[in-house]
Amino acid sequence: MTEKALTIITQREDLPQLFGKRIDNQAAIEEIITKIETESRSITFDIETKEGQATCRSLAAKIASAKSTLDKAGKARKDEYTVTTKLIDADRNVVKDRLQKLQDEVRQPLTELEQREAQRKTQHEINLSMISDFTDLVGAHSSAISERITTLQDKVIGNEWEEYKAEALESKDSVLKALRTEFEMVKKREDEQAELARLRAEQAQREQQEREARIAQEATAKAKADAERQAQQIAQESERKERESKEREARLIAEKESAELRAKQQVIDAAKRERDAIEAERLEAERLEANRQANKKHRDAIFIQAKDDLMANGIDEETAKQVIKLIHVSKVSNVTIKF
Template sequence: MSTAPSTELAVLPPALVPATVFAPGGVETILTKLEADVRTAAKDLDISTDKGRKAIASLAYKVARSKTALDDMGKGLVEETKKQVALIDADRRVIRDRLDALKDEVRRPLDEYEAAEKARIERHESGIVRIQAMPLFSGERSTDDIAARLAETKAIDTTGFQEFTARADKAKETAVATLTAALENSRARDAERAELERLRQEAAERAAREEAERIEREKQEAAARAAEQAERDRIEAARRAEEDRKAAEERARQREEAAARQERQRIEDERRAEEEAQRRREADRTHRATVNNAAVSALVTAGLSDAAAKAAITAIAKGSVPHVAIAY
């Protein structure tokens, strides 16, 4: 190791070496002494004089140089230590690699045996687990599925399980018992479901019959109601027809009576008209006769005979005498 560089620092011992400085407790000892010496020197310096101020600056500079010197010692020691550590690490790697290879070489037969043994044990353990899993199903299982699995389980050969044969036999026995019980339960459920289905079918058929009977009853009731309604409608129609007939007869009677009244009135009117005409004719004949008689009398008075006068008036009245007429 190199010694500390020469320096004029009064605060550090001149013969310091890194091994001494960085030995256990060395840094603390040096720093404690340096702090005490610097504080003692600084205590007697007068800050009010130029000389004192320069002395303080010089003392602070020496402390900074002491820090640098000590830090450089530490850096150099670390670099040398790193080189030694690198060499040691290289040797360690050689040690690890060669001794690991030697260990592997020595253990290889044992490792191969242990691996084969582990594989053998895992194979038997896996076989036992498969036997134990035989009663397990994923999803819905039917009776046929359980019966097939039971047959498959019974067919398992456990003679090759070596020292695990007892466990394999026990797992097989348990699996067979579990599957047998499951098969019996499944068959019982099948029988129960079949019975329930039979009862359900009977109930459905009974319900269908009852529904058909209800519908038939409703049809019959509806038919009866329809027949009753039809009879009521027929009776009502007959009643209305009878009323219509009576009304028609009444209207016909009224029309006949009206026609008879009109006929009687017509006959009466004709009779009255005829009577009036007859009265008028008689009155006219009487008037004419009176006029004619008067004319006859006048002609007789004028010198005609009664017969001639009547003949003349009759001829005039008939219009047989031109340009001569009687004013009635």
């Protein structure tokens, strides 16, 4: 077959209709491609000669032309469908837009109702959580707990709670029970601490009085013994030196008075030293207690902050408290709370 026959193959008027067509599950265009391959490979030439080289060059150009012709035919066929496809897509968009708007319009009352219902339930759940928050009284004084109890008791759970009324009443009752139990425990602890402080104060006062009485008694006995000893010395001196008795007696009396004054002053000084020591002990105890309270407040603040951080990262409050407690008592390996 000649190169002219190759050109005739690609000049068929029905080329565009062959694209996209199937015959026995085989592309119709396959027949044209197969013929071009067969006819092209049947043309022989001697590449060592100029005539053969020209034939090779011409055949390659014919194949390129056939490729371009077939591709244009395929594109023409596609363009026919592209116009129809665009019209179909435009109609589909109209269908989707118009019917979506109609769907939204028809469903709008139901959507608004659902939104109101969701907001209503959310508000009820917030109100329920506010009741539960009444138990958040870490380290609180009994008076603060009592105020919470009174406030919660005065809170009326009426029909405005709707279907949440039963749950709200149950939560209120449960929280009140927990608050009352906590109040009794804290009040008992505070009363015990107050009683212990009173007993310690009374004991300290008794011990102080006993010490002062003992010091005064010892000082009086000592003064009396000194006076008696000095009186005896005076008597002995009087017997030995009768001539100087009056002068010596006057001097001894003065010494006695001075000794008694010194003894009394010693008693006063000793009592003052004792009181100063007790006051120093009291001030030191107050300082230690203040440090303990400050440390406790600091630890509580750290516990609360740690709990809030855990809750901010999605952990519920009870779990957060339990985690902090386990860490604090060294139940979690390699994890500590930094104070």
